[in-house]
Amino acid sequence: MAEALALELKGITKTFGGVVANKDVDLKVYKGEILSILGENGSGKTTLMNMVSGIYYPDSGEILVDGKSAVISSPKDAFAYKIGMIHQHFKLVDVFTATQNIVLGIKDGKFNIKAVEKKVQDITDKYGFNIDLNKKIYEMSVSEKQTVEIIKVLYRGADILILDEPTAVLTPQETRKLFDILRKMKKDGKSIIIITHKLHEVLEISDRVTILRKGEYVDTVDTKDATEQSLTEMMMGEKVDLNITREEPKNLVERLVVDNLTVIKHDGTVALDSIEFNAYGGEILGVAGISGCGQKELLESIAGLQTTTKKSSILYKPDDLGPQQLVGKTPKEIRKLGVALSFVPEDRLGMGLVGNMDIIDNMMLRSYKSGKGSFLNRKQPKSLANRIIKNLEVVTPSASTPVRQLSGGNVQKVLVGREISSEPKVLMVAYPVRGLDINSSYTIYNLLSEQKKKGTAIIFVGEDLDVLIELCDRIMVINSGKITGIVDGKTATKEEIGLLMTKSVERDDNNE
Amino acid sequence: MNKVKNHEPLVHISKRDSLPMYKSWAIRGMAIIAALIVAGIITMLLTGENPLSVYLTMIKGAFGTSRRIWSLLQGLAMLLCVSLAVTPAFKMRFWNIGAEGQVLIGGLATAACMITLGNKIPNALLIIIMIAASIVSAAIWALIPAFFKAKFNTNETLFTLMMNYVAIQLVSYFEILWENPKGSSNIGIINQATHAGWLPTIGNFEYLLNVLVVLALTVFMYIYLKYSKHGYELTVVGESENTARYIGINVKKVIMRTMILSGAICGIAGLLLVGGTNHTITTTTAGGRGFTAIMVSWLAKFNPIYMILTAFLISFMQAGAGEISTVFGLNESFSDIITGIILFFIIGCEFFINYKMHFRFSQKEVR
Numbered sequence: 001m002a003e004a005l006a007l008e009l010k011g012i013t014k015t016f017g018g019v020v021a022n023k024d025v026d027l028k029v030y031k032g033e034i035l036s037i038l039g040e041n042g043s044g045k046t047t048l049m050n051m052v053s054g055i056y057y058p059d060s061g062e063i064l065v066d067g068k069s070a071v072i073s074s075p076k077d078a079f080a081y082k083i084g085m086i087h088q089h090f091k092l093v094d095v096f097t098a099t100q101n102i103v104l105g106i107k108d109g110k111f112n113i114k115a116v117e118k119k120v121q122d123i124t125d126k127y128g129f130n131i132d133l134n135k136k137i138y139e140m141s142v143s144e145k146q147t148v149e150i151i152k153v154l155y156r157g158a159d160i161l162i163l164d165e166p167t168a169v170l171t172p173q174e175t176r177k178l179f180d181i182l183r184k185m186k187k188d189g190k191s192i193i194i195i196t197h198k199l200h201e202v203l204e205i206s207d208r209v210t211i212l213r214k215g216e217y218v219d220t221v222d223t224k225d226a227t228e229q230s231l232t233e234m235m236m237g238e239k240v241d242l243n244i245t246r247e248e249p250k251n252l253v254e255r256l257v258v259d260n261l262t263v264i265k266h267d268g269t270v271a272l273d274s275i276e277f278n279a280y281g282g283e284i285l286g287v288a289g290i291s292g293c294g295q296k297e298l299l300e301s302i303a304g305l306q307t308t309t310k311k312s313s314i315l316y317k318p319d320d321l322g323p324q325q326l327v328g329k330t331p332k333e334i335r336k337l338g339v340a341l342s343f344v345p346e347d348r349l350g351m352g353l354v355g356n357m358d359i360i361d362n363m364m365l366r367s368y369k370s371g372k373g374s375f376l377n378r379k380q381p382k383s384l385a386n387r388i389i390k391n392l393e394v395v396t397p398s399a400s401t402p403v404r405q406l407s408g409g410n411v412q413k414v415l416v417g418r419e420i421s422s423e424p425k426v427l428m429v430a431y432p433v434r435g436l437d438i439n440s441s442y443t444i445y446n447l448l449s450e451q452k453k454k455g456t457a458i459i460f461v462g463e464d465l466d467v468l469i470e471l472c473d474r475i476m477v478i479n480s481g482k483i484t485g486i487v488d489g490k491t492a493t494k495e496e497i498g499l500l501m502t503k504s505v506e507r508d509d510n511n512e
Numbered sequence: 513m514n515k516v517k518n519h520e521p522l523v524h525i526s527k528r529d530s531l532p533m534y535k536s537w538a539i540r541g542m543a544i545i546a547a548l549i550v551a552g553i554i555t556m557l558l559t560g561e562n563p564l565s566v567y568l569t570m571i572k573g574a575f576g577t578s579r580r581i582w583s584l585l586q587g588l589a590m591l592l593c594v595s596l597a598v599t600p601a602f603k604m605r606f607w608n609i610g611a612e613g614q615v616l617i618g619g620l621a622t623a624a625c626m627i628t629l630g631n632k633i634p635n636a637l638l639i640i641i642m643i644a645a646s647i648v649s650a651a652i653w654a655l656i657p658a659f660f661k662a663k664f665n666t667n668e669t670l671f672t673l674m675m676n677y678v679a680i681q682l683v684s685y686f687e688i689l690w691e692n693p694k695g696s697s698n699i700g701i702i703n704q705a706t707h708a709g710w711l712p713t714i715g716n717f718e719y720l721l722n723v724l725v726v727l728a729l730t731v732f733m734y735i736y737l738k739y740s741k742h743g744y745e746l747t748v749v750g751e752s753e754n755t756a757r758y759i760g761i762n763v764k765k766v767i768m769r770t771m772i773l774s775g776a777i778c779g780i781a782g783l784l785l786v787g788g789t790n791h792t793i794t795t796t797t798a799g800g801r802g803f804t805a806i807m808v809s810w811l812a813k814f815n816p817i818y819m820i821l822t823a824f825l826i827s828f829m830q831a832g833a834g835e836i837s838t839v840f841g842l843n844e845s846f847s848d849i850i851t852g853i854i855l856f857f858i859i860g861c862e863f864f865i866n867y868k869m870h871f872r873f874s875q876k877e878v879r
Contacts (some may be wrong), residue, residue: 332760354751381741
């Protein structure tokens with residue numbers, strides 16, 4: 001290639017204790033290109049980029065910026081080299097406005113807010129960001145927060161931008177907007193590095209793609225010569241089947257009848273408005289919607305973690321008993337009836353798992369009360385832990401490793417594995433593959449399909465519409481706490497669902 | 513680009529994965545030695561004594577006579593007792609800094625029984641009532657902040673701290689009420705003639721009962737935290753309240769139950785101090801153990817068995833430092849300085865256990 005090198009890594013190695021995160025990795029980034037770094041979970045993508053942005057310092061190897069050897073031992077150094085990273089977890093002050101966050105930490109003599117605002121405005125105009133700079137962070141959507149992070153990096157004059165899983169939290173529309181902006185930056189001569197594991201995005205946006213596997217450099221290819229299949233094989237080191245098998249639902253049994261479910265939040269806003277649907281054993285009911293539209297409240301209501309209004313009704317129909325009203329029952333009582341909630345919030349360890357406990361003790365969360373007496377029985381949890389580690393191929397030194405030390409995909413496997421092991425009649429999962437690589441994702445999808453075959457009623461809250469369409473039998477779309485439609489998974493299209501996802505908002509606007 | 517560095521940083525720090533047990537204890541051992549060297553040098557500079565004699569004085573102060581050994585053991589036992597008490601609360605991330613007050617209330621209840629019931633009912637019955645009164649009163653004292661935390665989410669740190677002052681004022685009120693002899697503003701030795709309500713001594717060993725009771729408590733607490741359902745629940749609540757709620761743990765109940773236990777053990781400490789050794793009560797009966805205990809508990813990472821070591825370390829340092837000040841004619845603040853230096857090293861060395869330092873020159877050698 002004729003273009004000039006912006007960044008080059010030579011033989012970068014980084015270990016954490018006994019774990020090798022990166023081993024002898026080489027990387028080249030040219031000016032005015034978009035490079036994807038592709039790899040499985042735990043393949044060292046983020047670690048590698050953290051070394052470029054000054055979070056970590058490599059054990060050995062060399063980093064060259066503009067062809068000259070560079071020492072980057074703090075994010076400040078990185079900015080001096082015009083390198084900026086947008087992390088997966090945003091680092092913003094909630095009570096500050098966008099502008100305040102953008103200039104935070106910059107010391108350049110006089111502080112002139114007018115001049116700052118002008119410079120920020122110039123940046124947003126140049127690349128076409130759509131954002132209210134005086135809005136406070138806590139009032140922003142995830143996509144807006146991400147925009148602030150990007151502007152922050154540009155404001156500091158970054159020529160090399162690193163984005164860690166930027167689309168993980170975005171809707172299809174937001175992703176498209178982001179990609180448009182990235183293309184404009186590329187035209188402007190900036191180098192962009194995207195860490196990702198979404199293959200179609202790699203193919204759509206990047207010029208070249210570098211593949212890492214288990215911390216080691218595999219290859220760099222031009223995107224135009226690559227296909228999803230070829231990339232997957234390089235990433236996994238083996239052939240992988242990328243199809244979800246959706247069997248026709250059989251022996252449908254009505255399990256949940258939700259009627260008039262309304263949830264009003266502390267601040268008086270309506271989180272769920274007269275939700276009404278049925279869920280059947282033997283099918284997967286998908287829930288689609290822009291994040292924060294009541295998905296969390298819906299699942300929490302069913303699990304007994306939400307206060308609902310008095311008129312709300314959630315009837316659960318087990319085989320052996322008459323219909324049971326779940327509204328008003330405690331989480332414990334609901335669990336006893338066989339309704340399992342595997343709720344995975346944005347922070348995987350926030351609910352459902354305890355980071356500092358080992359896998360065995362995390363297995364025990366569900367079952368520790370079952371035995372008689374006041375002492376714990378670790379035998380069964382231990383064998384369950386070992387079974388899950390074996391069956392789901394959890395990568396861990398041992399069953400007594402704290403969950404916190406596992407990578408995201410493995411944490412997820414532990415959580416979902418535990419939920420399924422209790423053989424629930426109703427299984428609810430929210431974003432079970434968020435942040436997971438392909439292989440782990442498909443393991444989870446297959447687990448869900450298997451449960452469906454066993455007659456479990458599955459409620460699946462997802463964000464990837466392609467997957468929802470492929471996996472679910474029916475898809476319920478909610479927006480602003482209301483159901484805007486329930487479509488058939490076999491016939492639905494992305495566009496149709498996308499439209500439903502924004503439908504009720506428009507109607508509300510008209511009413512006002 | 514004017515700030516660009518062109519050579520490797522001199523030092524960079526990275527987190528260690530985990531260190532084998534023997535290595536981490538070796539680091540701690542080295543820290544203690546370093547602490548002793550620095551403490552020795554400072555003593556030498558201030559007093560002109562040779563450091564070796566300073567250390568000898570320290571050791572003598574702690575182990576010099578069998579009386580001193582027993583007194584060290586007693587100090588160790590009482591400190592450990594309070595440390596055990598605060599541990600379940602801290603493990604639950606309930607910042608109970610009110611152990612001082614809880615111990616005082618337990619002691620006050622003990623003293624109240626001894627004074628009002630002493631010589632009126634059979635001694636055995638009196639002791640049983642004392643045990644019950646001290647445990648129950650201290651448990652209630654601890655339950656109050658826990659209740660408000662559970663119901664109204666009040667800040668337990670401030671609440672428990674304030675309860676200390678209330679307890680101290682209560683004790684000083686009763687000091688006047690029960691003063692003996694009149695006008696002394698002191699309770700004096702209770703039931704000195706009849707020994708009514710004095711906890712029995714085992715053989716000739718004044719402190720042996722306390723040591724044994726605390727030893728039993730240590731084993732109990734170890735098992736409670738590691739193998740009981742209660743211990744498991746409080747750990748989950750401490751680690752993640754959301755998870756606890758999600759799996760159906762009654763968080764409020766666990767908070768209150770754990771604080772009752774925490775208070776109850778403080779009550780036992782008060783009982784042992786007042787009924788077992790001091791036979792009187794003053795506002796300083798708890799003697800700051802409620803605060804030192806927090807350090808003991810943290811240093812041992814909430815493991816009751818390790819707590820024996822950390823409590824021993826701190827008791828030994830205090831006894832030794834106290835001896836230095838008397839022998840070399842320095843005032844009491846000096847022993848605080850020494851203790852401070854030692855604690856600085858002990859707590860500081862945890863950094864080297866958790867993190868690794870890389871130096872520029874050592875890196876070059878590797879390559």
